[in-house]
Amino acid sequence: xxxxxxxxxxxxxxxxxxxxxxxxxxxxxxxxxxxxxxxxxxxxxxxxxxxxxxxxxxxxxxxxxxxxxxxxxxxxxxxxxxxxxxxxxxxxxxxxxxxxxxxxxxxxxxxxxxxxxxxxxxxxxxxxxxxxxxxxxxxxxxxxxxxxxxxxxxxxxxxxxxxxxxxxxxxxxxxxxxxxxxxxxxxxxxxxxxxxxxxxxxxxxxxxxxxxxxxx
Amino acid sequence: xxxxxxxxxxxxxxxxxxxxxxxxxxxxxxxxxxxxxxxxxxxxxxxxxxxxxxxxxxxxxxxxxxxxxxxxxxxxxxxxxxxxxxxxxxxxxxxxxxxxxxxxxxxxxxxxxxxxxxxxxxxxxxxxxxxxxxxxxxxxxxxxxxxxxxxxxxxxxxxxxxxxxxxxxxxxxxxxxxxxxxxxxxxxxxxxxxxxxxxxxxxxxxxxxxxxxxxxxxxxxxxxxxxxxxxxxxxxxxxxxxxxxxxxxxxx
Numbered sequence: 001x002x003x004x005x006x007x008x009x010x011x012x013x014x015x016x017x018x019x020x021x022x023x024x025x026x027x028x029x030x031x032x033x034x035x036x037x038x039x040x041x042x043x044x045x046x047x048x049x050x051x052x053x054x055x056x057x058x059x060x061x062x063x064x065x066x067x068x069x070x071x072x073x074x075x076x077x078x079x080x081x082x083x084x085x086x087x088x089x090x091x092x093x094x095x096x097x098x099x100x101x102x103x104x105x106x107x108x109x110x111x112x113x114x115x116x117x118x119x120x121x122x123x124x125x126x127x128x129x130x131x132x133x134x135x136x137x138x139x140x141x142x143x144x145x146x147x148x149x150x151x152x153x154x155x156x157x158x159x160x161x162x163x164x165x166x167x168x169x170x171x172x173x174x175x176x177x178x179x180x181x182x183x184x185x186x187x188x189x190x191x192x193x194x195x196x197x198x199x200x201x202x203x204x205x206x207x208x209x210x211x212x213x214x215x216x
Numbered sequence: 217x218x219x220x221x222x223x224x225x226x227x228x229x230x231x232x233x234x235x236x237x238x239x240x241x242x243x244x245x246x247x248x249x250x251x252x253x254x255x256x257x258x259x260x261x262x263x264x265x266x267x268x269x270x271x272x273x274x275x276x277x278x279x280x281x282x283x284x285x286x287x288x289x290x291x292x293x294x295x296x297x298x299x300x301x302x303x304x305x306x307x308x309x310x311x312x313x314x315x316x317x318x319x320x321x322x323x324x325x326x327x328x329x330x331x332x333x334x335x336x337x338x339x340x341x342x343x344x345x346x347x348x349x350x351x352x353x354x355x356x357x358x359x360x361x362x363x364x365x366x367x368x369x370x371x372x373x374x375x376x377x378x379x380x381x382x383x384x385x386x387x388x389x390x391x392x393x394x395x396x397x398x399x400x401x402x403x404x405x406x407x408x409x410x411x412x413x414x415x416x417x418x419x420x421x422x423x424x425x426x427x428x429x430x431x432x433x434x435x436x437x438x439x440x441x442x443x444x445x446x447x448x449x450x451x452x453x454x455x456x457x458x459x460x461x462x463x464x465x466x467x468x
Contacts, residue, residue, distance in 0.1 A: 043293060117275055118312035118371075122326035122378055123302025125295055132329065137316050 003175070003184045010174045015192060017167040021088055021157040026150055028093035033100025038130050040105055051101070059098035063159050067091040071163035088160035096153045103145040107138035140212040147205040151197055168192070226251045226382055226413050227272060232281035234267065241267050242278070243437040249382070254414045256424040256445065259434035260460055266309075268434065269386045269417045273304040286381055302330050305375030305383040309390050311367040313359035313374070319346065320355040323374045330378070338377075345373040349403050365396030369403055382413040389420055419464055421449060433457045 004011060039051030058066070070087035082090070111134050119129040158169025166174075168189055175185040225248035234242040241264045249255050257265045270276040271283060274290050274297060283290045285304060291297040313322050323342035327333040333341070346352045349369040351362070359367055368388055375383060385404065389397045401423045408414060408427035418424070424431055424445045431448040433441040435456045441448065452458045 112310075112312075114308060114310050114312035115314060118306075118308065118314065118374075120275065120298070121273060121301055121304070121306035121308075122374065123298050123300075123330040124326070125298040128329055132325065133314055140316075 003180050004188050007175060010171055013166055014168040014171040018157050021160060021167055022154050024089045025092035025096055025153055029096035029100050032097035034104055036101035037104035041108055043126055055098045055101055058094055063095050063156055066095050067159055067163050084164045088165045099149045103142045103149055107142035108134055110141045111137045143205060143209050147201060151201055225249055226286055228284045230282045232278050234278045241437050249415060251413055252411045253429050254408045254427050256428040256431045257417045258431060263434040264437040265417045265434045266386050269384050269415060272384055273301050273306055302378050303381045305378060305380035307371050307375055307385045307388045309387040311371045313367055313370055315359055318356055318358060319370050322370060323377045326378045342377055345376050349373045364392045365399045368400045372403055385416040387417050
């Protein structure tokens with residue numbers, strides 16, 4: 001307990017930044033992943049190819065390499081510079097979006113073809129067929145896999161510790177600088193992740209599943 | 217332009233061919249449907265009759281030939297195709313009501329999003345149509361809470377809300393319990409009486425006799441026979457049609 005109380009500043013800053021990384025990356029990856037899933041079911045072959053290429057290229061690259069690129073490679077390009085934490089958000093979002101896209105695409109496949117045929121038959125173009133008829137039904141069936149993706153994202157934020165972002169994964173380093181015992185410190189970090197998942201994400205998942213329960 | 221030129225057909229298929237892999241599912245189909253005409257398409261399963269119906273609003277693409285609605289050739293894709301589809305109502309075998317929307321929203325979605333109608337106007341239009349097909353009191357329910365016959369009548373109202381030039385019915389009663397078939401057919405007969413142009417894929421001979429102007433019989437991707445409903449049912453010309461009728465008459 002002393003490790004936690006004596007170093008509450010370290011824990012607070014760490015988890016605050018973890019929260020920031022998670023929240024922004026979750027929102028951005030949800031938006032980007034939905035767009036990419038839409039591209040992958042588009043009638044235009046070029047859109048499908050672009051979406052497939054993006055998912056295959058990014059999903060098959062280790063997250064560490066993606067974050068290393070944004071923390072170490074990107075600053076050398078002649079582009080507007082961004083802070084380490086923003087770089088981490090960009091990397092995490094791009095990476096997570098591929099998983100979000102695949103979860104949503106599997107949800108799209110659960111919506112019967114008849115639904116989109118009926119939408120097209122009343123004259124809705126592709127974008128509206130997708131956004132008004134297919135996606136609202138697809139989201140209901142992707143809540144569980146989507147939350148698995150977001151739980152993985154929450155834990156993946158700790159990789160950013162390796163690239164100069166002061167978040168929960170970096171707490172260990174700060175504690176060891178202060179000469180604190182490592183094992184209790186790590187256990188506290190682990191416990192807090194469990195609390196975050198069980199205390200926030202799981203109830204949210206349950207709530208959404210209930211709210212969007214498919215009427216059949 | 218001369219006075220003797222025939223009035224342009226509302227729906228016109230010219231030399232239409234379509235393959236599913238090796239299967240030649242539509243073979244050199246030529247067909248004209250005049251304004252106000254009710255055409256019944258009949259035939260054994262696998263004859264291409266549903267495919268034919270679905271090509272008319274391009275839910276199925278065709279390999280060669282041309283299809284035009286009201287003198288305009290069907291666009292290949294994009295916004296122009298969507299606009300044209302708004303003029304062609306479609307009723308499916310499996311209803312395909314939007315499962316996440318209420319009955320009312322199912323009917324108003326097209327008028328609001330495609331035609332830019334205001335919500336109060338669309339609601340008024342939709343409630344009128346739902347009343348007309350006999351499900352006005354169900355407007356706030358979800359599709360899953362309705363019987364099959366009610367769902368299909370809502371689907372007809374949804375198509376009518378777009379004020380289509382022609383209505384396509386792809387086996388509209390095949391997924392219904394027998395006691396619900398008539399409530400749907402009655403709505404369709406009413407529509408026919410009001411002068412709606414209709415292409416109806418069905419085996420319901422009662423409907424064909426009561427409402428159809430013309431029957432075409434399809435087998436193996438071709439139009440084999442074409443005649444008035446009375447002639448077709450009482451005096452079929454081809455062995456293929458005779459064989460088919462003998463089967464559905466003894467079963468039905």
